[in-house]
Amino acid sequence: MSAQPSGTQAFLARFEGLREHLPGGRTPWVAQLRAEAAELFGAAGLPGRRIEAWRYTDLAPIAQAGFSEALTLVRETPALPPMRAPYRAVFVDGRFAENLSLLPGSYRCGSLAAGLDGAQGLLGALAEKLPLVALNTMLFEDGLLLDLPADTDGGVLELVSLASHTGRPIAFHPRHLIRIGDGASLTLIETSTGPAGAAYLHNPVFEIAVGAGATLSHVRIQREGRAGFQLSTVQAAVQAGGTYDNFTLNAGARLVRNEIHAALLGPKATCHMNGAQLAGDGQHADTTTFLDHAAPDCASRQTYKTVLAGKSRGVFQGKILVRQAAQRTDGYQMNQALLLSEEAEIDAKPQLEIYADDVKCSHGATVGALDEAQLFYLRARGIPAEQARAMLVQAFLVEAVEGVTNPIAQAALAEATEGWWEREAA
Numbered sequence: 532m533s534a535q536p537s538g539t540q541a542f543l544a545r546f547e548g549l550r551e552h553l554p555g556g557r558t559p560w561v562a563q564l565r566a567e568a569a570e571l572f573g574a575a576g577l578p579g580r581r582i583e584a585w586r587y588t589d590l591a592p593i594a595q596a597g598f599s600e601a602l603t604l605v606r607e608t609p610a611l612p613p614m615r616a617p618y619r620a621v622f623v624d625g626r627f628a629e630n631l632s633l634l635p636g637s638y639r640c641g642s643l644a645a646g647l648d649g650a651q652g653l654l655g656a657l658a659e660k661l662p663l664v665a666l667n668t669m670l671f672e673d674g675l676l677l678d679l680p681a682d683t684d685g686g687v688l689e690l691v692s693l694a695s696h697t698g699r700p701i702a703f704h705p706r707h708l709i710r711i712g713d714g715a716s717l718t719l720i721e722t723s724t725g726p727a728g729a730a731y732l733h734n735p736v737f738e739i740a741v742g743a744g745a746t747l748s749h750v751r752i753q754r755e756g757r758a759g760f761q762l763s764t765v766q767a768a769v770q771a772g773g774t775y776d777n778f779t780l781n782a783g784a785r786l787v788r789n790e791i792h793a794a795l796l797g798p799k800a801t802c803h804m805n806g807a808q809l810a811g812d813g814q815h816a817d818t819t820t821f822l823d824h825a826a827p828d829c830a831s832r833q834t835y836k837t838v839l840a841g842k843s844r845g846v847f848q849g850k851i852l853v854r855q856a857a858q859r860t861d862g863y864q865m866n867q868a869l870l871l872s873e874e875a876e877i878d879a880k881p882q883l884e885i886y887a888d889d890v891k892c893s894h895g896a897t898v899g900a901l902d903e904a905q906l907f908y909l910r911a912r913g914i915p916a917e918q919a920r921a922m923l924v925q926a927f928l929v930e931a932v933e934g935v936t937n938p939i940a941q942a943a944l945a946e947a948t949e950g951w952w953e954r955e956a957a
Contacts, residue, residue, distance in 0.1 A: 538577050538590075538593060538594030538595065538596075538598075539572070539573070539576040539577050539594070541597065541598070542572070542577075542598070542666060542669070542670070542702075543569060543572065543573055543669075545670065546565070546569050546669045546670055549670070550562070550565065553565070553670070553671075553672060554643075554644040554647055554671075554672060554673065555644075555647045558647070558648070560651050561647060561654075564654065564655055564668060565668060565669055568664075568665040568666075568667075568668035568669045569665075569669050571660055571662070571665040572662055572665040572666050572669060575662040575665070576662065577590050577593065577594055577662065577666075578590060578662050578663070584819065584848065587817065587844075587846040587848070587878040587880075588786070588788055588815065588817045588846055590762075590786075592760070592785070592786060593732060593760055593762075593786070596700050596730055596732070596760075597700055598700050598701065598702035598731075598732050609623070609693045609694065609695055609696065609724070609725070609726065611631060611691065611693070612691065612722055612724065614633075614689065615689065615720070615939045615942060615943060616686075616687040616688060616689045616720060616939055617633075617635075617686060617687065618633050618634055618635045618640075618686070618687075618688050618689070619632060619633055619688065619689035619690070619691055620632050620634060620640065620641070620675050620688065620689070620690050620691070621691045621693065622673065622674070622675070622690075622691065622692045622693070622705055623693045623694075623695055624693075624694060624695050624697075624701060624703045625671070625672050625673055625674075625692075625703030625704060625705040625733075625735075626644075626672055626673045626703075627641070627642035627643075627644065627645070627673050627674075627675075629642075631691075635685070635686070635688070637683070638677075638678065638679050638680055638683060638685060639676065639677065639678040639679075640675070640676070640677045640678075640688070641675075641676060642673055642674075642675075642676065643671075643673055643674040643675065643676040643706060643707070643708055644672060644673040644674075645676075646676045650676065650708060653708060653710070653738075654706070654708055654738070655668065655738075656738065656740075657738045657739075657740070657766045657767075657768055658736075658738065658766065659766065659792065661764060661790075663734060663736075663762050663764055663790075664736050664764050664766075666704065666734060667704040667705075667706055667734055667735070667736040667764070668706070668736075669704075670702075670704045671704045671705060671706035671736075672703065672704070672705075673705060673706075674705040674706035674707045674708065674735075675690055675705075675707040675708070675709065676708050677707075677708070677709045677710065677717075678710045678712075679710065679711050679712050679715045679717055680712045680715065681712035681713040681714050681715055681742065682712070682713070682714040682715060683712065683715045683716075684715070684716055684717075685711075685715060685716065685717035685718075686717070686718070687717075687718045687719075687720065687937065687939055688717065688718070688719055688720070689719075689720050689721075689722065690707070690719060690720070690721040690722070691721075691722050691723075691724075692705065692721070692722070692723040692724075692733065692735065693723075693724060693725065694724070694725030694726060694729060694731045694733060694755070694756065694759060695726075696726050696729060697729070697731075700730045700731060700732075701731045701732070702731065702732040702734065703731075703732070703733060703734070704734045704735070704736070705733075705735045705736075706735075706736050706738070707735060707736070707737045707738070708738050709737065709738070709739045709740070709747070710739075710740045710742075711739075711740065711741045711742055711745040711746070711747045711773075712742045712745060713742035713743045713744055713745055713770075714742070714743070714744045714745055715742065715745045715746075716745065716746040716747070717746075717747055717748070718748040718750070718937050718939075718940065719747065719748070719749050719750070720750045720752070720937075720939060720940050720943060721749070721750065721751045721752065722752045722754065722943065723735075723751075723752070723753050723754065723755055723761065723783075724754045724755065724756070724783070725755045725756035725759045725783075726756045726759075727756045727757055727758070728756065728757070728758050729756050729758060729759065730758045730759065730760075731756070731759045731760070732759070732760045732761075732762070733755060733759065733760070733761045733762075733763075734761075734762045734763070735761075735763050735764075736763075736764045736765075736766070737763075737764070737765040737766065737767075738766055739765065739766065739767040739768070739775065740767075740768050740770075741767065741768065741769045741770060741773040741774070741775050742770050742773060743770040743771045743772050743773055743797060744771070744772040744773060745770070745773045745774070746773070746774045746776070747767075747774070747775050747776065748776045748937060748940075749765075749775070749776065749777045749778070750778050750935060750937070750940040750943070750944070751763075751777070751778065751779040751780065751789075752780050752782070752943055752944065752947050753779065753780060753781045753782060753783055753784065753787060753789070754782050754783040754947055755783040755784035755787070756783065756784070757783065757784070757785060757813075757814075758785055759783070759784050759785060760784060760785060760786050760787070761783075761784045761786075761787045761788070761789075762787075762788045762790075763787075763788070763789055763790065764790045764791075764792070765777065765789075765790070765791045765792065765793075766792045766793075767791070767792070767793045767794070767802070768793075768794050768796055769793065769794065769795050769796060769797070769800040769801070769802060770796055770797045770800065771796075771797025771798050771799060771800060771826070772797065772798070772799045772800065773797070773800050773801070774800070774801045774802070774803075775793060775801075775802050775803075776802075776803045776934070777791060777793075777802075777803065777804045777805070777806075778803075778805045778806060778931075778932070778934060778935050778940075778944075779791075779805075779806035779807075779818070780806065780807050780808075780809075780944060780947055780948070781806070781807070781808040781809065781810070781816045781818070782807075782808075782809045782947055782948065782951065784814070784816075785813065785814060785815070786814070786815045786817075787814075787815070787816050787817065788817040788819065789806070789816075789817065789818045789819070790818075790819045790820075791804055791818075791819070791820045791821070792820075792821045792823070793820075793821070793822050793823065793831075794823040794825055795822075795823065795824050795825060795826055795829040795831065795857075796825050796826055797826050798826050798827050798828045798829070799828045799829060800826060800829045801829065801830050801831070802822060802829075802830075802831045802832075803831070803832045803833075803934060804820055804822070804831070804832075804833045804835075805832070805833065805834045805835065805931045805932075805934050805935075806818055806834075806835045806836075806931060807835070807836045807837070807838070807928050807931045807932060807948075808835070808836070808837040808838070808839075808845055809838050809948065809951050810837070810838070810839050810840070810843040810844070810845055810875075811840045811841050811843055811954075811955040812840065812841025812842050812843060812955070813841070813842065813843065814843045814844075815843070815844045815845075815846075816837065816843070816844075816845050816846070817845075817846035817847075817848075818835055818837075818846065818847050818848075818849075819846070819847075819848040819849070820833060820848070820849045820850065821849075821850050821852070822849075822850070822851045822852070822862070823852050823854070824851065824852065824853045824854060824857040824860045824862065825854050825856065825857060826856065826857055827856060827857055827858045827859050827860070828858075828859045828860075829857065829860055829861070830860075830861040830862070831851065831860075831861070831862045831863070831864075832862075832863050832864075833849055833863065833864040833865065833866075834864075834865050834866075834930055834931050834934075835847055835849070835865070835866045835867070835931060836866075836867050836868075836869070836927060836928050836930065836931040837866070837867070837868040837869070837877060838868075838869045838871065838924055838927065838928070839868065839869070839870050839871060839872065839875035839876070839877060840871040840872055840875065840952070840955040841872050841874065841875065841955065842872070842874040842875070843872075843874075843875050843876075844875070844876045844877070844878075845868060845875075845876070845877045845878070846877070846878045846879075847866040847868075847877070847878070847879045847880070847881075847896070848879075848880045848881075848882075849864050849866060849880075849881050849882065849894070850881075850882040850883075850884065851864060851882070851883050851884070851885075851892060851894070852884045853883075853884070853885040853886060853887050853890055853892065854886055854887065855886040855887055856887070857886075857887050857890070858887050858888075858889045858890070859889050859890070860887060860890040860891070860892065861890075861891045861892075862883075862890070862891070862892040862893075863892070863893055863894075864881055864893070864894040864895070865894070865895050865896075866879050866881060866894075866895070866896045866897075867896070867897045867898075867899075867927075868896075868897070868898045868899075869899060869900070869901070869924065869927050870898065870899070870900050871900070871901065871920075871924075871952075871955075877898055879896040879898070881894040881895070881896055882894075901920060901923050901924075902923070905923055906919055906920065906923065909922060909923075917952070917953055920952055921950075921951075921952040921953060924951075924952050925948070928948070932944060
C-alpha cells in the first residue's frame with residue numbers, strides 16, 4: 532500500500548472525529564455521501580505534481596500547514612465589505628451568519644445546513660470524482676442553498692465569504708448549491724476576504740444547474756488574505772438555450788486555484804468564462820477550466836488575462852471538449868499574460884479535443900512585458916512612471932473585464948483592482 536501525501540491523513544482524521552457532528556451526520560443519505568467522499572479522498576489524497584492537471588501547482592504548503600484542528604467558534608467577526616446589492620448571504624469560516632445577512636423572501640435562499648433535508652438528489656448530482664470536491668463533501672458544514680423558480684427575475688444577490696481572526700490555522704469547505712429554473716435569471720456577486728496575516732484554507736465547491744432558457748451571471752472577486760489559501764471548484768450544467776456567464780478576479784491569497792467545469796447539455800446553450808489574475812511577490816495564481824460541449828449549436832467564449840509582479844507565478848490550463856454530437860460548435864479561448872518582473876513566471880496550456888466535424892474552435896496564448904514605446908508616450912506627456920504603468924496594466928485587463936455589464940459588479944471590481952500596481956511597486 533502506497534504512503535499517503537502529507538496532510539491527507541490529517542484531513543481524514545478530522546473527518547473521523549467530526550463525522551457525527553457535521554450537518555446530516557446521522558441522516559443516512561448524507562452520511563453515505565460523506566463516507567463515499569472520504570473513501571475517494573483517502574485513495575487519491577491531496578493532488579500532487581505528478582498528476583498532469585496539477586503539474587504547475589504544488590499543494591505542499593497546504594499539506595504542511597496543519598489544517599487538522601477541530602471546529603471552533605468565531606472569536607472575532609471580521610469587517611464586512613460595503614453592501615452594494617439589495618440582498619446578501621454572509622458566511623464566516625464557511626458557516627451561514629444570519630445576523631449579517633439580508634435574504635430575499637421571494638424565493639428559496641439560505642443556509643444549506645438548515646435545508647439539507649430537502650437537498651437529497653440534488654447535492655452531489657454534478658460532482659465529479661475530484662479530490663478537492665471529495666474533501667469538501669467530507670467536511671462541509673454549510674453553504675448557500677438557492678433555488679430560483681422558473682421565469683423569475685432574481686435580481687442581484689451578494690455572496691460574501693469571510694475568514695475570521697482565530698489565531699491558528701483553520702480550514703473551511705462551504706458547499707454552495709444553486710439551481711436556476713427554466714427561463715429565470717440571476718446575478719450573483721461573490722466576494723471572499725480574510726485577515727492579512729492569517730493562514731487559512733478556503734475550499735468552496737459550487738454545484739450550479741442552469742435551466743432551459745435561464746441565465747446566471749456569476750461574478751467572483753477573490754481577495755483572500757495574503758497568507759491564506761483558496762482552492763475553489765465550480766461545476767455548472769447548462770440546459771438548452773441557457774447561459775452561464777462567469778467572471779473571476781484573483782487578487783489575493785498566497786496560493787489560489789480557480790477550477791471551473793462547465794457542461795453545455797442542450798442545443799444553443801452558451802457559456803462565457805472570463806477572468807483576470809493579479810499576483811504579486813510570493814503569490815501563485817492558477818486558473819484551470821474544462822468546457823464540455825455535449826450538444827449541438829452551442830457557443831463558448833473564454834478570455835483570461837494574468838498580470839504578474841515580483842517573484843510570482845501564474846498558471847492557465849484550459850480545455851475545450853467537443854463531443855461527436857456537438858455539431859456546429861463555436862468555441863473560442865484566449866489567454867494572455869503580462870509580466871512586470873524578470874522573476875515572474877507563467878505556465879499556459881490551452882487544449883482542444885474535438886470529435887465533431889462541423890465546428891469552429893480556436894485558442895491562443897501570448898506572454899509579454901509592458902510596451903516601452905507606450906510607456907515612453909505616456910511619460911512624454913507628463914504622466915509619472917508609476918501612474919503610466921498602472922494605466923497600461925488597466926488597459927491590458929479591459930478585454931477580460933468588459934463582459935461584466937452589471938453596474939454593481941463593475942463597481943465592486945473597480946474597487947478590488949484600484950491601486951494594485953502602486954501597492955505592488957511600493
